[in-house]
Amino acid sequence: xxxxxxxxxxxxxxxxxxxxxxxxxxxxxxxxxxxxxxxxxxxxxxxxxxxxxxxxxxxxxxxxxxxxxxxxxxxxxxxxxxxxxxxxxxxxxxxxxxxxxxxxxx
Numbered sequence: 001x002x003x004x005x006x007x008x009x010x011x012x013x014x015x016x017x018x019x020x021x022x023x024x025x026x027x028x029x030x031x032x033x034x035x036x037x038x039x040x041x042x043x044x045x046x047x048x049x050x051x052x053x054x055x056x057x058x059x060x061x062x063x064x065x066x067x068x069x070x071x072x073x074x075x076x077x078x079x080x081x082x083x084x085x086x087x088x089x090x091x092x093x094x095x096x097x098x099x100x101x102x103x104x105x106x
Contacts, residue, residue, distance in 0.1 A: 003016060003017070003055060003059060006059050006062075006063065007074065008073065008074060009077075011076065011077065011078055011079050011081075011082055012073050012074065012076050012082045012085075013082075014079050014082065015073070015076060015078075015079045015080070015081070015082020015083040015085070015086065016058070016073060016082060016086050017055075018079065018083060019082075019083050019086050019087070019090050019095070020054070020055075020058065020090070020095060021095060021096060022051045022054050022055070023051075024049070024050065024051055025049055026049060027054055027095065028094075028095060028096055029093045029094050029095055030093060030094030033092075033093040033094060036057075037053075037054065037057050040057045040060065041053045041056075041057060044056065044060075058089075061089070062086075062089065066089055066092075069085065069086060069088055069089045072085035072086075073085045073086055
């Protein structure tokens with residue numbers, strides 16, 4: 001399954017991917033979220049060290065545990081809006097934030 005299979009647009013998926021900064025191997029997340037990732041992947045026959053397994057976990061979380069963040073992502077129309085929408089989740093899991101420069105007024 002891909003992010004597009006979740007009904008997200010290419011812009012939304014790119015914003016999420018850019019924000020997660022996954023490159024394979026062990027993500028730079030807080031220990032408790034790494035454990036959640038490992039546990040979820042073990043229960044769902046995914047490899048927690050692959051980008052695919054990590055994305056499956058994140059997609060599940062945004063659709064089931066953090067629905068408001070997932071809904072904000074679905075309403076984003078640009079990559080930058082998508083990055084902003086998922087920023088609370090990125091902070092929650094402890095991943096390094098993506099610098100987007102100064103925020104412009106809407």
